[in-house]
Amino acid sequence: MNENATSLGHLAPQRRLRRLELTITRRLDGLLHGQHLGLLPGPGSEPAGSREYRPGEDEVRRMDWSVTARTTVPHVRTVDADRELTTWALVDATPSMDFGTAELEKRELAVAAVAAVGFLTAGSGNRLGAHLLGDAGVRRFPARTGRHHLLGLLRTLLEVPRGRPASDPVPLAEAIDGLRRSAGRRGLAVVVSDFMDGLPDEGVAGAGGGPPDWERALRRLAARHQVLAVEVRDPRELELPDVGLITLVDPESGRRREVATGSRRLRDRYAAAAAAQRLAVARALRRAGAAHLPLSTDRDWIADIVRHVHAQRRLARATRPTNGGAA
Numbered sequence: 001m002n003e004n005a006t007s008l009g010h011l012a013p014q015r016r017l018r019r020l021e022l023t024i025t026r027r028l029d030g031l032l033h034g035q036h037l038g039l040l041p042g043p044g045s046e047p048a049g050s051r052e053y054r055p056g057e058d059e060v061r062r063m064d065w066s067v068t069a070r071t072t073v074p075h076v077r078t079v080d081a082d083r084e085l086t087t088w089a090l091v092d093a094t095p096s097m098d099f100g101t102a103e104l105e106k107r108e109l110a111v112a113a114v115a116a117v118g119f120l121t122a123g124s125g126n127r128l129g130a131h132l133l134g135d136a137g138v139r140r141f142p143a144r145t146g147r148h149h150l151l152g153l154l155r156t157l158l159e160v161p162r163g164r165p166a167s168d169p170v171p172l173a174e175a176i177d178g179l180r181r182s183a184g185r186r187g188l189a190v191v192v193s194d195f196m197d198g199l200p201d202e203g204v205a206g207a208g209g210g211p212p213d214w215e216r217a218l219r220r221l222a223a224r225h226q227v228l229a230v231e232v233r234d235p236r237e238l239e240l241p242d243v244g245l246i247t248l249v250d251p252e253s254g255r256r257r258e259v260a261t262g263s264r265r266l267r268d269r270y271a272a273a274a275a276a277q278r279l280a281v282a283r284a285l286r287r288a289g290a291a292h293l294p295l296s297t298d299r300d301w302i303a304d305i306v307r308h309v310h311a312q313r314r315l316a317r318a319t320r321p322t323n324g325g326a327a
Helices: 013-028 065-071 106-121 147-158 172-182 215-222 264-288 301-319
Strands: 046-052 075-080 086-092 127-134 137-144 188-193 226-233 245-249 256-260 291-296
Touching: 013 106, 013 147, 013 301, 065 075, 086 106, 086 137, 086 172, 106 127, 106 147, 106 188, 106 226, 106 291, 106 301, 127 147, 127 172, 137 147, 137 172, 172 188, 172 215, 188 215, 215 226, 215 264, 226 264, 264 291, 291 301
Parallel strands: 086 127, 086 188, 188 226, 226 291
Antiparallel strands: 046 075, 127 137, 245 256
16 A cells, blocks of 8 residues: 555644645646646536537537537537636535545545545635535535635544434435535535445345435536535445454444354355445436546545546547537
8 A cells, every 4th residue: 555545544633634735736736737627527607619419418408509400410519617616525424434444544535535626626716615414414614715725624624523323414415405505606516425325225225225315416416516426435345354253333323233254155245235235326326417436445546536537538528529619
């Protein structure tokens, strides 16, 4: 594991912030400079020409009827992202995020993801705001500009106390709806979570259990904003090791259960259910219209972000018209 995966928890708050900033700027600085496409290239608000309509991918409301009539081929309008970007982040800090068996805990990785978003979208006039979903409800931070504001926000996220299961927790779906109501102007919305909340109870998630509770809220958010869903994972959530009898605790409810991990059949069933659950989450995010960025506590999260940014930039170049209009 490289230096960028070193646990932030072993450092004082100010050193943790400095480590995050240096790690991100050293490896990511310059990726997006001078290209007003932001972390997640895609639709904005400034007209930039037209291209041919793609059935199943493009929305009919973006049809460019004048070009369609002139060429007799369906075209849609393309747009550049706004010059001044407002980014809103919803950060899941509920008890299920207080878990980690690798170099980082899930909550630390969530803060690192917000830091990357903040530094990548930083620029003249760009603003960042956040909603923090914790065991005590949702805490809101207004969208503001500047490095000082970003570092203050990150410091707050790092210092969130670990809570016990809430008696009346705020569902992720409700928190997403709250973010949608707060984010008025079109911009970038980043939801950082393990997306464990709101999954169907009956059957394996996505296999007869219905969509997650948060899918509809995320779809409503994506109707107006570009949405990046950062899914935070830990390898032990995907498979159980053979370590004998262990006690598993549900961090959200506090329920405990003893499990004999020596059973190969049990471990296989667990791995299959976990894989199906993660697949269901990925499908729900795709249906909601969100870009999906999975990050794991045992991986180089900076490298995964770099790959995501490169993929989004390639997609943007592939869909951008070459002559500013129709042929």
